[in-house]
Amino acid sequence: MKKTLFKYFVELTGNPVASALLKSVTTSRLSRPLIQPFSNAYRINEQEMEHPISHYESLQALFTRQLKEGSRHIDTSSNTIISPVDGVLSGVGKIGDNQTFLIKNYRYQLDEIMGIAKKAAPYKEGFYYIFYLSPSHYHHFHYPIDGEIVSRYALGGVSYPVNNLGLRLGQSPFSTNHRLISEMSTPFGNVAVVKVGALNVNSIQLYSSSKDCVKGDDFGYFSFGSTVILFIENHPNFTPTVGLDTEVKMGQSIGEWVQ
Structure with a gap:
């Protein structure tokens, strides 16, 4: 149930009014209490995030996070x-x-x-x-x-x-x-x-x-x-x-x- 609720916050709905409301909440500081539960529910690897989880001011800021440099290996082979x-x-x-x-x-x-x-x-x-x-x-x-x-x-x-x-x-x-x-x-x-x-x-x-x-x-x-x-x-x-x-x-x- 919790994961389903969180999914609506970051994927939104097909209804423009509902989507606008969810977007407004998700991008505001009002959503900050949801950040840690969201991370726990989806088992997000906090060690690879660019900043500590306390740094993020909204759920959307966490969703659009950058990773620490070196968190992903890039295969540089030319072929x-x-x-x-x-x-x-x-x-x-x-x-x-x-x-x-x-x-x-x-x-x-x-x-x-x-x-x-x-x-x-x-x-x-x-x-x-x-x-x-x-x-x-x-x-x-x-x-x-x-x-x-x-x-x-x-x-x-x-x-x-x-x-x-x-x-x-x-x-x-x-x-x-x-x-x-x-x-x-x-x-x-x-x-x-x-x-x-x-x-x-x-x-x-x-x-x-x-x-x-x-x-x-x-x-x-x-x-x-x-x-x-x-x-x-x-x-x-x-x-x-x-x-x-x-x-x-x-x-x-x-x-x-x-x-």
Whole structure:
């Protein structure tokens, strides 16, 4: 019961009024008494947080926390792609013709997620990863590989919560949620990092408009609940190295181009 209540505070609901109220409480000092119980309920590793837990003034400040330097090992091999986030791998594999992606009992096509067929085209017959970030996870996202931003755009005017309630009641939540897509040009082809918000308004924060992508660098975070989808352009020598339902850490190698 306690974990369910806390989940509403950081993933919010599909109702704009309820979400606004929860957001107001979660971002204020009124939520400070909830910080330690939240940490205990989700067994958050307080030793890896940038600051002692007493430093955080609100539940949202804890949710968007940074980690201590060195808390994550970044695989720097030139032929690997790393997980951009901490999370659970709820989908992984090769993208087949007319494939749909099963996400929380709903199916979505590549075109729907990317917005238009032209944007989706480079990733057909490529590879995909779907990461679910629970309330317990570190909620910053990092570049999965070295490269350069060739396209950055937002889609969706309405966001539904990325949780079971929102996915039951929302109208195709992954294709209507506010989301930011960062497309990268890399030595192995294009890679798209799709950040899906879980609020009625944008909950995705970017640090800058720089086009330079350095593997492992932090380039933004989610203010509230979230999901990240990774699309990789088809390459004959690429192989995923992690399986479905794997708990992954940011910086961990999740695939490689065999040279």
